[in-house]
Amino acid sequence: MSALRLAVFDMDGTLLDSLPDLAECCREVLAQCHLPLLSDAQVRGMVGNGVQALVERALQAALEQKAEASGALPAMPLSTEEAVSRFMAAYTPRATRLSRLFPGAEEALRRLHAQGWLLAVCTNKPEKAARRILSDFNLTSLFASVGGGDSFAARKPDARHLLGTIAQAGGTPARSVMVGDMPPDYLAAQGAGCPFVFAAWGYGAPDLAHKVEAMSMQDVPAVLEQLIPA
CATH class of the missing domain: 1.10.150.240 (Putative phosphatase; domain 2)
Structure with missing residues (x-):
């Protein structure tokens, strides 16, 4: 299996x-x-x-x-x-006074979760702040792992940050995808041997637009399904 x-x-x-x-x-x-x-x-x-x-x-x-x-x-x-x-x-x-989930984010996460995907966060934000944000938006139960910038000995773009998050979630690099908007996200995925999806709606780097791209969070489940079929 x-x-x-x-x-x-x-x-x-x-x-x-x-x-x-x-x-x-x-x-x-x-x-x-x-x-x-x-x-x-x-x-x-x-x-x-x-x-x-x-x-x-x-x-x-x-x-x-x-x-x-x-x-x-x-x-x-x-x-x-x-x-x-x-x-x-x-x-x-x-941390969430003015901040909001991007349109379609909660729906995409719940759809992936319902389809049997494990979910994780790998962020350079401190873990305590990341967990507080997920709690404020009632998303904590969806995530198997939260790897903050202070959770491991290294942080993105170092692949050890992503690999630690994957291991903590119970996943494997070969069956994992990193979704992000910045070079540290891509470089961590590259180092970990994972596919990378560019979040084109984010704060991102135009030079990543030639990577596998999702134009909105609503696109993510379909894009991930193509990269790693069930």
């Missing part, structure tokens, strides 16, 4: 339109540092490599904006650790 099929989803930009809350929390940290505030569009291009990368990119962009206005590059106002701590203090209690 073949191993169960496993669909592994990235979270930000794939299952969840999280940009509004991420951007608001970035602006909160920047305001505390008396730095220029960034727009949602500016923050969008910074999402995908985890909280530390997001916060560092936001601070650097704001510092550069301030330097353009003043003619001198100011010093970094906070250590990376303190900036991340302040961001998470703002983000954790409000």
Whole structure:
């Protein structure tokens, strides 16, 4: 008997339109540092490599904006650790205040689950935040595994993050598919030997559009069925 099929989803930009809350929390940290505030569009291009990368990119962009206005590059106002701590203090209690599942996401997940697919999340977001989001949207029971950015010794694009999530879900790489919108998702899938589906509706990278593509979450069950038939 073949191993169960496993669909592994990235979270930000794939299952969840999280940009509004991420951007608001970035602006909160920047305001505390008396730095220029960034727009949602500016923050969008910074999402995908985890909280530390997001916060560092936001601070650097704001510092550069301030330097353009003043003619001198100011010093970094906070250590990376303190900036991340302040961001998470703002983000954790409000992770779903403005964020919403992408259209069709819940229906697609429930359809896959009903068809016998195992489901997992592999995200560079901290596991606690990812689990809180799934709970807020009443999706926890659908998922066999949640691999956060702090769940294993490595995180995407390192394949060990995806492989750990697959193992935790009870799947095998040969019968698993990674669905995501960013290069770290694709690179993790490539390293793990899994097919990759590009979430074209997300925050993604246009250079991934030549990969197996789904234009909306509604497309995902049919696309996955073609990649790994029952």
